[in-house]
Amino acid sequence: xxxxxxxxxxxxxxxxxxxxxxxxxxxxxxxxxxxxxxxxxxxxxxxxxxxxxxxxxxxxxxxxxxxxxxxxxxxxxxxxxxxxxxxxxxxxxxxxxxxxxxxxxxxxxxxxxxxxxxxxxxxxxxxxxxxxxxxxxxxxxxxxxxxxxxxxxxxxxxxxxxxxxxxxxxxxxxxxxxxxxxxxxxxxxxxxxxxxxxxxxxxxxxxxxxxxxxxxxxxxxxxxxxxxxxxxxxxxxxxxxxxxxxxxxxxxxxxxxxxxxxxxxxxxxxxxxxxxxxxxxxxxxxxxxxxxxxxxxxxxxxxxxxxxxxxxxxxxxxxxxxxxxxxxxxxxxxxxxxxxxxxxxxxx
Amino acid sequence: xxxxxxxxxxxxxxxxxxxxxxxxxxxxxxxxxxxxxxxxxxxxxxxxxxxxxxxxxxxxxxxxxxxxxxxxxxxxxxxxxxxxxxxxxxxxxxxxxxxxxxxxxxxxxxxxxxxxxxxxxxxxxxxxxxxxxxxxxxxxxxxxxxxxxxxxxxxxxxxxxxxxxxxxxxxxxxxxxxxxxxxxxxxxxxxxxxxxxxxxxxxxxxxxxxxxxxxxxxxxxxxxxxxxxxxxxxxxxxxxxxxxxxxxxxxxxxxxxxxxxxxxxxxxxxxxxxxxxxxxxxxxxxxxxxxxxxxxxxxxxxxxxxxxxxxxxxxxxxxxxxxxxxxxxxxxxxxxxxxxxxxxxxxx
DNA sequence: GAGAGGCGTGAGAGCGCTCTCACTCGGTCC
DNA sequence: GGACCGAGTGAGAGCGCTCTCACGCCTCTC
Numbered sequence: 001x002x003x004x005x006x007x008x009x010x011x012x013x014x015x016x017x018x019x020x021x022x023x024x025x026x027x028x029x030x031x032x033x034x035x036x037x038x039x040x041x042x043x044x045x046x047x048x049x050x051x052x053x054x055x056x057x058x059x060x061x062x063x064x065x066x067x068x069x070x071x072x073x074x075x076x077x078x079x080x081x082x083x084x085x086x087x088x089x090x091x092x093x094x095x096x097x098x099x100x101x102x103x104x105x106x107x108x109x110x111x112x113x114x115x116x117x118x119x120x121x122x123x124x125x126x127x128x129x130x131x132x133x134x135x136x137x138x139x140x141x142x143x144x145x146x147x148x149x150x151x152x153x154x155x156x157x158x159x160x161x162x163x164x165x166x167x168x169x170x171x172x173x174x175x176x177x178x179x180x181x182x183x184x185x186x187x188x189x190x191x192x193x194x195x196x197x198x199x200x201x202x203x204x205x206x207x208x209x210x211x212x213x214x215x216x217x218x219x220x221x222x223x224x225x226x227x228x229x230x231x232x233x234x235x236x237x238x239x240x241x242x243x244x245x246x247x248x249x250x251x252x253x254x255x256x257x258x259x260x261x262x263x264x265x266x267x268x269x270x271x272x273x274x275x276x277x278x279x280x281x282x283x284x285x286x287x288x289x290x291x292x293x294x295x296x297x298x299x300x301x302x303x304x305x306x307x308x309x310x311x312x313x314x315x316x317x318x319x320x321x322x323x324x325x326x327x328x329x330x331x332x333x334x335x336x337x338x339x340x341x342x343x344x345x346x347x348x
Numbered sequence: 349x350x351x352x353x354x355x356x357x358x359x360x361x362x363x364x365x366x367x368x369x370x371x372x373x374x375x376x377x378x379x380x381x382x383x384x385x386x387x388x389x390x391x392x393x394x395x396x397x398x399x400x401x402x403x404x405x406x407x408x409x410x411x412x413x414x415x416x417x418x419x420x421x422x423x424x425x426x427x428x429x430x431x432x433x434x435x436x437x438x439x440x441x442x443x444x445x446x447x448x449x450x451x452x453x454x455x456x457x458x459x460x461x462x463x464x465x466x467x468x469x470x471x472x473x474x475x476x477x478x479x480x481x482x483x484x485x486x487x488x489x490x491x492x493x494x495x496x497x498x499x500x501x502x503x504x505x506x507x508x509x510x511x512x513x514x515x516x517x518x519x520x521x522x523x524x525x526x527x528x529x530x531x532x533x534x535x536x537x538x539x540x541x542x543x544x545x546x547x548x549x550x551x552x553x554x555x556x557x558x559x560x561x562x563x564x565x566x567x568x569x570x571x572x573x574x575x576x577x578x579x580x581x582x583x584x585x586x587x588x589x590x591x592x593x594x595x596x597x598x599x600x601x602x603x604x605x606x607x608x609x610x611x612x613x614x615x616x617x618x619x620x621x622x623x624x625x626x627x628x629x630x631x632x633x634x635x636x637x638x639x640x641x642x643x644x645x646x647x648x649x650x651x652x653x654x655x656x657x658x659x660x661x662x663x664x665x666x667x668x669x670x671x672x673x674x675x676x677x678x679x680x681x682x683x684x685x686x687x688x689x690x691x692x693x694x695x696x
Numbered sequence: 697g698a699g700a701g702g703c704g705t706g707a708g709a710g711c712g713c714t715c716t717c718a719c720t721c722g723g724t725c726c
Numbered sequence: 727g728g729a730c731c732g733a734g735t736g737a738g739a740g741c742g743c744t745c746t747c748a749c750g751c752c753t754c755t756c
Binding site: 040 | 708
Binding site: 009052054055056057058059061062067069072087088091092095096099102104105106107108109111115118121122124125126127233234260263267270290291293294295296 | 405
């Protein structure tokens with residue numbers, strides 16, 4: 001198929017010949033130069049420069065079994081993780097951290113059921129040293145695959161029960177969804193609000209459940225009619241807000257599980273003549289992209305450090321790749337929860 | 349450094365032994381089975397299944413010089429291309445197309461000047477078959493690098509003069525920025541607007557210039573005071589709008605070079621008591637993410653097919669990788685301009 | 697001055713695959 | 727009936743690199 005005519009690049013052999021040393025010595029120099037006389041190191045370096053030598057990674061991988069690449073698997077690009085702002089930020093953090101360790105992210109998007117197979121084969125094919133998995137639903141086959149082939153894996157977001165059941169020592173990085181939600185609701189309480197509603201995210205996602213739990217942590221005996229499930233979209237926010245207002249016209253605050261949800265809620269509140277924040281205070285969640293600043297009024301929201309999350313995922317993965325074979329020498333690695341913080345704007 | 353203990357995978361040798369054939373025959377079967385007796389094909393296939401054999405891509409790459417991977421280089425992640433919505437959509441289109449050809453995108457972000465070196469080395473290292481370049485400014489060293497090493501490259505967005513000068517046959521995919529701008533302005537004219545302003549994007553970017561050109565195509569002798577340079581952000585839109593209103597209080601329409609810019613403009617218009625669209629009609633550009641729907645009123649805007657752009661870039665690159673060595677046999681490849689279309693909402 | 701010990705270097709095997717080339721074998725042609 | 731042929735198969739070289747191991751040389755010790 002691809003019939004690339006290789007632009008022939010100099011080999012290590014050529015470098016060695018030019019420097020008047022053996023291939024072995026040239027290799028040593030290229031890989032750090034430990035235990036080679038300074039004079040020779042310099043001769044080889046010079047030859048490398050003159051020839052413009054760049055090691056052939058395929059050859060190197062073949063013998064070292066190291067790829068210097070990790071797979072970034074994103075399942076369901078229609079979903080939340082992929083939804084624009086998250087995705088780009090995650091990737092940026094991941095890329096930065098990997099680049100610092102001379103490793104590269106290989107992107108693997110799963111769009112349809114058939115893609116799992118392709119991605120599974122790719123991972124099993126040993127083209128990457130490890131995997132970063134953004135996988136949301138419980139029946140995702142990928143965790144089982146990486147576990148079976150013994151590929152180091154770090155999850156983005158706390159995995160659901162089914163995944164966790166298989167391996168207690170599973171590594172993940174997540175935002176402090178629960179803590180962030182608590183802070184948001186406490187803020188509303190602090191403002192003197194007494195009828196605080198919650199528009200949740202889809203409750204089959206762990207993050208949604210965590211945020212709902214945080215809400216309940218503060219409002220232990222919240223009126224169940226004040227809780228409605230949304231879907232993280234503006235439209236869902238509109239529908240949920242309308243329902244809430246119908247059910248409980250006396251509500252005086254809303255904690256929405258995402259900024260987009262909140263933006264929909266704001267629109268309905270405005271249509272129904274409720275002033276924000278005077279009549280109803282609104283708090284969102286995410287603070288990514290410009291959404292929270294675009295709304296009218298600008299949204300008070302819980303900020304997540306998505307880029308930091310990506311960076312930490314990569315770091316955790318790189319660490320587990322470095323692990324010595326001897327289990328006794330292994331440094332203990334553990335999952336990380338990244339703190340969130342409330343950003344106050346005009347809506348609450 | 350990375351001391352991965354390889355989970356030893358079966359080799360082609362093992363498959364051959366189990367199937368009772370030579371390695372060569374096993375290889376033929378794995379690569380399609382051309383010219384092998386059906387009986388043998390089946391024996392080998394069975395052995396592959398039983399052993400769970402997956403070809404070692406490094407070994408294959410070493411001999412075929414094909415990577416089945418392409419580099420996706422994004423320079424200046426702070427910039428427009430990277431800005432969330434674009435990035436994810438591009439990548440999605442690219443990934444889909446590549447996946448269909450069993451190739452994978454390797455992500456290369458350039459954050460700081462020093463990264464050019466790293467990325468350049470990576471590309472030169474022959475780890476990818478080709479490159480998709482999102483590079484915006486004229487002094488970007490990457491085009492020169494890919495040209496020098498003879499690596500097939502497709503650009504996202506029409507390159508600036510400096511790049512194009514080096515190679516006339518350069519391949520790129522771009523949105524019809526100029527045509528889209530024309531359509532937007534014609535729409536405003538059709539609404540009977542006579543004092544139409546333009547908030548441009550940063551004029552060192554080709555897309556901004558193209559949109560401005562489209563504006564001018566329709567309004568050949570536009571009052572220069574009705575044109576202000578913005579920066580694609582809401583804040584820039586606010587400043588530009590304020591300036592425009594000060595200069596020309598009689599303006600009755602604004603064509604903003606991006607939706608974010610338009611959202612800032614809308615806010616200023618509201619503050620100054622201008623009704624949209626009654627007093628001032630507003631049209632944006634992009635229609636990605638939910639921005640245009642979030643604004644109040646929802647924004648009329650020019651939609652770009654970003655995902656399609658990504659897909660086409662990948663397709664163009666794959667095609668140029670397939671090119672036969674004999675120049676006479678080459679199918680002519682040419683750059684593509686993807687149409688845009690006006691999406692009418694409430695603001696104009 | 698002879699033996700021990702280290703350090704630096706080179707030879708060579710081998711990573712897992714593809715691909716060329718030579719060989720075999722059954723069938724066809726004159 | 728022998729030369730020819732094409733299809734199917736296997737042997738083996740080689741892709742560019744790393745890494746083990748053995749060897750040579752130099753320094754040190756008694």
